[in-house]
Amino acid sequence: MMAQVIEWLRERTKILKGFFFAFLVFAVVFDFLIERPEPHFWGDEIIGFWSIYGFFGCLTLIVVFKGLSHVWLQKEEDYYDR
Amino acid sequence: MTGSIFVHPATYFLLGAALLPLMGKLRLQKVWLILIPLAAFTQIYYLPESFGHVQYLGFDLVFGRVDRLTFVFLHVFTLMALTGCIYGLRVKETGQHIAAFLYVAGSLGVTLAGDYLTLFIFWELMAFASTFLIWYRKKKRSIEAGYRYLLVHTAGGLILLAGIFLLYQTGHDLSFGVFSQEGAGWAEYLIMIGFMLNAAVPPIHAWLPDAYPEATVTGAVFMCAFTTKTAVYVLARAFPGFEILAIMGAIMALYGVAYAVIENDARRILAYHVVSQVGYMVCAVGIGTTMAINGAAAHAYAHIFYKALLFMGAGAVLEMTGKSKLSELGGLYRTMPWTMIFTVIGGIAISGFPLTSGFISKSMIVQAAGDAHMTIILVMLLLAAIGTFLSVGIKLPYFIWFGKDSGIRAPEAPWNMQLGMGIAAFICIFLGFYPDALYNMLPYAVTYEPYTAYHLSETFQLFAFTGLGFYLMVKHMKPHSVSNLDLDWFYRRGAGSFMRFAEGPVNRTNEWVSNVYKTVGLRFTMASARAFSWFDREGIDWTLDGSARHVVRSGDRLRHLQTGKVQHYIGGAVAALLIVVLVAALL
Incomplete structure (x- = not known):
């Protein structure tokens, strides 16, 4: 039963994508509307700061650590057995 | 009931472990596996504030010291033991359940311990029992990983013990209380290192992602809940407000998440992620305010259930x-x-x-960091939150359940595993809807309100745009069959190098030395022995009037008198008796 629901959703990825991008817009718009508490640091005062931080933070994590893995850390799985 | 050993919840698990083989014979194993954690869970509500004071060899052992910090950890440990037992209900090997029971008993014992000796005993029980949860996987890799795990924890235990000795030497007081940063010396820091090893603080964290992925299916569920969280408890008990912990914790949160992003094995990703999440708690302990300690306890509580849930799923x-x-x-x-x-x-x-438990617990720590004006730590913790969502929130489910179809059509997990996961999932959601259930258990009164507009907005933005990042980079996130080096390289490769060094240069030198000894040394020894023997005979005896020679000569004569024939001796004895009688008669 559960599997069919997921299957049904998978056939409609366009709608899901639409929801996702709508949510992105909502997240930013929501930040314009809310009341802000006393800031902990300058980032708290900028509207949409956490969107930028989330996006670039995510890209940085992927690029830096995937990169580190590729050039240095990754080894065959039986590295220690040899 | 205060005097009885059944006050202590660990007793139930110890007794339960001892009787498990019998229950297995009676076909009551499954009932027993539910009954014991349930009894312990009930018992924690009836604990007196202090119990189990024992005088032993001049030491005051305190087996039970209960306050609000203890209670929240006892609550989550016993409830988790119950959930874990349900999940592992169909495991037939009694030995695995015994190991799990002893492990939980160790954890409860540490949590309740009021002095360092009691703590140390239960601490070692935990390390010892949990090793079997790795070994029961019975694969070559697991056996090796188990030995490494045991060796690392033994080393950590010795560091802790050294700290305890120094502590005793300075103050003759082993009660398990709060240290202050100003007065801390070798004893305090050695104890802290011992605790930090169990909390998997880098650079002494590598045992965790090394061992947990090699443990049995149920073993990993138990292990991810107890060792690190017990360490968080003891750190929160002894070292609140130590700045070094705040810094190390923030580094830890990022370190774990970095590896979770790049690893391939589902359970290794989760293991690295334990490092990251425990980083939040260690950081909170380091911040040390009442809000932070509340956050550490709340996060430990929430974390045990969602991390166990993830380990159950994987x-x-x-x-x-x-x-x-x-x-x-x-x-x-x-x-x-x-x-x-x-x-x-x-x-x-x-x-x-x-509306999940992470929202109401993690944010307390972030808020505490903000309130303490630790901006860099706050930003690091939020970056770790992004990495968490990226690695465990998206990457892990995506590549297991969606992604490229592997063609595997495995049946759904059995009912007991689903029930275990269901309970844990329910707790995750329940705490999100009703945070006061957790907040009311915390060590200090809670003024924090998680559902504010700003906190919601911050969360929405972070997750939405992390999702966007994943969506754009999904090609680069594709997992490959590789593993990544970590600091265990030093003892895994280092041990290999040491063995080669021992087999090569050391062994050759050893052989060469023994050859030299055989040819030169042995002859020299024999020659000098002969020389000394001659000197004894001729030199020393001559100076002593040859008395040694006389003794040798008279001894020789006496020896000749002794013929060894029984009739001669009897004859001699009769003659002697006759002489004695004659002398007596004449007198």
């Missing part, structure tokens, strides 16, 4: 498919949808979605 996949590498999995939503749903609940809870 374990169920491993159990049903025999695989745990993301590169070999994919498309499992068709046949294991319920496991997927439970695991996704774990994933969103750990990421801190609104």
Whole structure:
């Protein structure tokens, strides 16, 4: 039963994508509307700061650590057995 | 009831472990596995404030010291033991359950310990018992990983013990209380290092991602809950407000998440992620304000359930498919949808979605960091939150249940595993809806309100745009069948180098030395022995009037008198008796 629901959703990825991008817009718009508490640091005062931080933070994590893995850390799985 | 040993909840698990083989024979193993954690869980509500004072060899051992900090950890430990036992109900090997019971007993013992000696005993019980949860996987890799785990923890235990000795030497007081940063010296820091090893603080963390992925399916569920969280408890008890912990914790949170982003094995990703999440708690202990300590306890509580839930999900996949590498999995939503749903609940809870336990616990720590004006730490913790959502919230479920179809059509996990996951998932959601259930248990009164507009907005933005990042980079996130080096390289490769050094240069030198000894040394020794013997005979005896020679000569004569024939001796004895009688008669 559960599997069919997921299957049904998978056939409609366009709608899901639409929801996702709508949510992105909502997240930013929501930040314009809310009341802000006393800031902990300058980032708290900028509207949409956490969107930028989330996006670039995510890209940085992927690029830096995937990169580190590729050039240095990754080894065959039986590295220690040899 | 205060005087009875049944006050202590660990007693139930110890007794339970001892009687498990019998219960197995009576076919009552499953009942016993539920009954024991249930009894212990009930018992924690009836604990007196202090109990189990024992005088031993001049030491005051305190087996039970209960306050609010103890209670929240006891609550989560016993409840988790129950959930874990349900999940592992169908494991037939009694030995595995015995190991799990002893492990839980150790953890409860540490939590209740009021002095360092009691703590140390239960601390070692935990390390020892949990090793068997790795060994019971019975694969060559697990056996090796188990030995490494045991050796690392033994080393950590010795560091802790050294600290305890120094502590005793300075103050003759081993009660387990709060240290202050100003007065801390060698004793305090050695104890801290011992605790930090169990909390998997880098650079002494590598045992965790080394051992947990090699443990049994149920073993990993138990291990991810107890060792690190017990360490968080003892750190919170002894070292609140130590700045070094705040810094190390923030580094830890990022370190774990970095590896979670790049690893391939599902259970290794989760293991690295334990490092990251425990980083939040260690950081909170280091911040040390009442809000932070509350946050550490709340996060430990929430974390135990969602991390166990994730380990249960990955374990169920491993159990049903025999695989745990993301590169070999994919498309499992068709046949294991319920496991997927439970695991996704774990994933969103750990990421801190609104209406899940992560949202109400993690944010307390972030808030505490902000209130203490630790901006860099706050930013680091939020970057770790992004990495959490990226690695465990999206990457892990995506590549197991969706992604490229691996063609595996494994059946759904058995009912007891689903029930275990269901309970954990329920707790994750329940705490999100009703945070006061957790907040009311915390050590200090809570003034924090998680559901503010700003906190919601911050969370929405972080997750939405992390999702966008993943969506754009999904090609680069594709898992490959590789593993990544970590600091265990030093003792895994280092041990190899040491063995080669021992087999090569050391062994050759040893052989050469013994050859030299055989040819030169042995002859020299014999020659000098002969020389000394001659000197004894001729030199020393001559100076002493040859008395030694006389003794030798008279001894020789006496020896000749002794013929060894029984009739001669009897004859001699009769003659002697006759002489004695004659002398007596004449007198």
